[in-house]
Amino acid sequence: MDTITKEIQKQHPWTLLFADDVMLASESRDDLQKQVQFWKDRLQQYGLRLNTSKTEYMECGPRIEDGSIRVDGTELSKVNCSKYLGSKVTSTGDIDQE
Numbered sequence: 001m002d003t004i005t006k007e008i009q010k011q012h013p014w015t016l017l018f019a020d021d022v023m024l025a026s027e028s029r030d031d032l033q034k035q036v037q038f039w040k041d042r043l044q045q046y047g048l049r050l051n052t053s054k055t056e057y058m059e060c061g062p063r064i065e066d067g068s069i070r071v072d073g074t075e076l077s078k079v080n081c082s083k084y085l086g087s088k089v090t091s092t093g094d095i096d097q098e
Contacts, residue, residue, distance in 0.1 A: 023084050032057065033069050040071050058082055060091050 026032035040050040052074045080091045
């Protein structure tokens with residue numbers, strides 16, 4: 001995974017990687033849109049694929065923008081709560097272990 005991702009991992013805000021699970025953070029939907037498409041393209045270069053049916057995004061903070069995120073025309077699911085490595089992360093910033 002390091003070989004595939006070392007050039008696309010972001011220092012700010014952050015990128016979390018564990019095995020085949022990735023969590024990206026961004027300060028804007030537009031930047032996240034670019035990151036997700038870039039990850040999809042990078043994975044494809046190595047014969048891997050982004051499973052868009054399992055890919056979700058969540059907006060946090062005081063400004064919630066209209067619109068959506070798409071990967072090659074497929075709209076990703078927007079959620080208020082997501083599970084990552086056994087913990088539930090919510091759009092209000094709460095993190096609960098299951």
